[in-house]
Amino acid sequence: MNDAIRKTSLRLLLVTLAMFGFGFVMVPIYDVFCDWTGLNGRTADGPIANAQAYEIDSSRLVTVEFIASVNQNLPWEFQPEVVKMQVHPGQVYRTQFYARNLGKQAIVGHAVPSVAPGIAAQHFHKTECFCFTEQRFESGEGRWMPVQFVVDPQLPDKYEVVTLSYTFFDSGKTTTQQPRLEIL
Amino acid sequence: MSTAAAHDAHDHGPASGLSRWIFTTNHKDIGTLYLLFSLLMFFVGGAMAMVIRAELFQPGLQFVNPMFFNTMTTMHALIMIFGAVMPAFVGLANWLIPIMLGAPDMALPRMNNWSFWILPFAFTMLLSTLFMDGGGPAGGWTLYPPLVLQTGDAFPFVIFSIHMMGLSSIMGAINVVVTILNMRAPGMTLMKMPLFVWTWLITAYLLIAVMPVLAGAVTMLLTDKFFGTSFFSAAGGGDPVMFQHIFWFFGHPEVYILILPAFGIVSQIIPTFARKPLFGYSSMVYATASIAFLSFLVWAHHMFTVGMPLAGELFFMYATMLIAVPTGVKVFNWVSTMWKGSMTFETPMLFALGFVFMFTIGGFSGLMLAIAPVDFQYHDTYFVVAHFHYVLVTGAIYAIMAGAYYWLPKWTGNMYNETLGKWHFWLSTIFVNVLFFPQHFLGLAGMPRRIPDYSIQFTEFNVISSLGGFAFGLTQLLFAYIVISTIRGGKKATDQVWEGAEGLEWTLPSPPPYHSFTTAPVIK
Numbered sequence: 016m017n018d019a020i021r022k023t024s025l026r027l028l029l030v031t032l033a034m035f036g037f038g039f040v041m042v043p044i045y046d047v048f049c050d051w052t053g054l055n056g057r058t059a060d061g062p063i064a065n066a067q068a069y070e071i072d073s074s075r076l077v078t079v080e081f082i083a084s085v086n087q088n089l090p091w092e093f094q095p096e097v098v099k100m101q102v103h104p105g106q107v108y109r110t111q112f113y114a115r116n117l118g119k120q121a122i123v124g125h126a127v128p129s130v131a132p133g134i135a136a137q138h139f140h141k142t143e144c145f146c147f148t149e150q151r152f153e154s155g156e157g158r159w160m161p162v163q164f165v166v167d168p169q170l171p172d173k174y175e176v177v178t179l180s181y182t183f184f185d186s187g188k189t190t191t192q193q194p195r196l197e198i199l
Numbered sequence: 200m201s202t203a204a205a206h207d208a209h210d211h212g213p214a215s216g217l218s219r220w221i222f223t224t225n226h227k228d229i230g231t232l233y234l235l236f237s238l239l240m241f242f243v244g245g246a247m248a249m250v251i252r253a254e255l256f257q258p259g260l261q262f263v264n265p266m267f268f269n270t271m272t273t274m275h276a277l278i279m280i281f282g283a284v285m286p287a288f289v290g291l292a293n294w295l296i297p298i299m300l301g302a303p304d305m306a307l308p309r310m311n312n313w314s315f316w317i318l319p320f321a322f323t324m325l326l327s328t329l330f331m332d333g334g335g336p337a338g339g340w341t342l343y344p345p346l347v348l349q350t351g352d353a354f355p356f357v358i359f360s361i362h363m364m365g366l367s368s369i370m371g372a373i374n375v376v377v378t379i380l381n382m383r384a385p386g387m388t389l390m391k392m393p394l395f396v397w398t399w400l401i402t403a404y405l406l407i408a409v410m411p412v413l414a415g416a417v418t419m420l421l422t423d424k425f426f427g428t429s430f431f432s433a434a435g436g437g438d439p440v441m442f443q444h445i446f447w448f449f450g451h452p453e454v455y456i457l458i459l460p461a462f463g464i465v466s467q468i469i470p471t472f473a474r475k476p477l478f479g480y481s482s483m484v485y486a487t488a489s490i491a492f493l494s495f496l497v498w499a500h501h502m503f504t505v506g507m508p509l510a511g512e513l514f515f516m517y518a519t520m521l522i523a524v525p526t527g528v529k530v531f532n533w534v535s536t537m538w539k540g541s542m543t544f545e546t547p548m549l550f551a552l553g554f555v556f557m558f559t560i561g562g563f564s565g566l567m568l569a570i571a572p573v574d575f576q577y578h579d580t581y582f583v584v585a586h587f588h589y590v591l592v593t594g595a596i597y598a599i600m601a602g603a604y605y606w607l608p609k610w611t612g613n614m615y616n617e618t619l620g621k622w623h624f625w626l627s628t629i630f631v632n633v634l635f636f637p638q639h640f641l642g643l644a645g646m647p648r649r650i651p652d653y654s655i656q657f658t659e660f661n662v663i664s665s666l667g668g669f670a671f672g673l674t675q676l677l678f679a680y681i682v683i684s685t686i687r688g689g690k691k692a693t694d695q696v697w698e699g700a701e702g703l704e705w706t707l708p709s710p711p712p713y714h715s716f717t718t719a720p721v722i723k
Binding site: 017019020023024027028030031032034035036037038039041042045049086127129131132133134182184 | 369407408412415416419435436438441444445506508
């Protein structure tokens, strides 16, 4: 094998490895891009600080719909208190979701929120949400979980309906481990 | 293929028996292996298509259960793409690139042997999933999560077989690039290379750029399923739509990988039978490069319905339509090459003309699909199925068959039976249109793809399509017969074979000696 062939081959091998890496780099790029543009219905992972700073636009009404679903055949009951609300942009509202573990084991679950249409997600803020943390339910335990939200008055006028949906996932920690508090 | 007698005392002929094929590092042997493997896979994938068309002959469930039906659609696609079309192109590259460039062999012969011999193992593994618990993969060849993660025991086997196919293609592609950049005969400048070599150079770069991305994507699927990562699982903060982005970042360049070498083949054949040099050689090169470049910017046109903002829909719509410009340049050049040429219509030319005409039909339906607002109607319907079968069957496969007829006399030293070749072309062309043209209507009327049953109003067109399918499938047995009988004997071919053929490969004897161009020819 002469030097020129060796050199070209090694270069191409390097490109191959770089492109394999690029496939994985696309994952953080995708996240950053979605955060940056607010695409994809993703909402912030934590509460926002300046929710009170909005001016309430009482001349406008936006319908907010609530959807609750359970994934992976979890033996759970999960539903919103109300299916829809009429809200004024800028005002903070509170509603709640009810979840109950119908299974025989304790389950740690995590509710993942999504807002549709996707563009509206960046104008929909939660000031308090059960989705920020994992929720543990003993067998048979049920409880109401609050969510507090505000619609940014800058939501473009064409959006009259915003849908907030939660999907409950098993966090994969469904073991028989005892809650730490009891041990303490 | 043939027992090429050593014409020179210094030549080592092929080893005898089976070991010749297993240990061979000869580009001609490996090209032959690739082409025969591709022919075999063409019939395996074709048999699956027959199952699909038999089930769709009538509404209701007749022969197979829905799960198996979906396994058939998934496997048919994987086998035809990775087992039939791509190995056929690599086989043609192996046979032709060295003898078109005046090189003694491929640059990396040992790796060449590996890149072929990985394939039979990859496809044995893929086909073995049909017999596993939970059946083969049934979530479609696009492997979208979360559906694909419900695959049974077959899942890791499917992923590893895709890894192996990817490895094979990447090794093949590196070999092609290294050969073209380093092994050209003196005087063979880049802009003097035959267009088949040019299209393969660009295709090889595409392969090197995107096959690793596919490997990464399927690896993420694997870790999501077995190692608790959540790249695509919303429960852990991932997103299934991201898979579609990564997949189609591979997938769109992949569809050009499946067609650019076909452009190259047709650009070799049309000048020969029009007895005129190719019109607009350099514009052909630039058009190919532009198509390859644009292919990286249009992936999301496969996903118009996932919920993109308007700006995204518009960008991907216009970028996609832009591809029609360099493609139009190519079609224009092929037609202009024929303009006032002294044309004859031997079988390779018939297939090349069939390619130009019917690939353009597929191109037009592609333009219709590129229009984002109407794509919401066409998405995931038989219109899409009709579109990509026009560009892949009457596009890629027709070009491969044209190439097979065109170079078969060179490879074997024997002429094929021209009468049978013409029968093969005309029967194929009639039935392929009976098969796929009605699918446009089905799609426009709203028949979804990948579903084993349908509403009764779709019955008539499905009956027509299935009959065309069975006839097209049977016709391909004629192709296998013609190829095998040409390998075994026939009228001796001259060195030039075709009156209008030009290029280094036609200066060699037919069949070429086992080792050719051991001293490089000088290109004026």
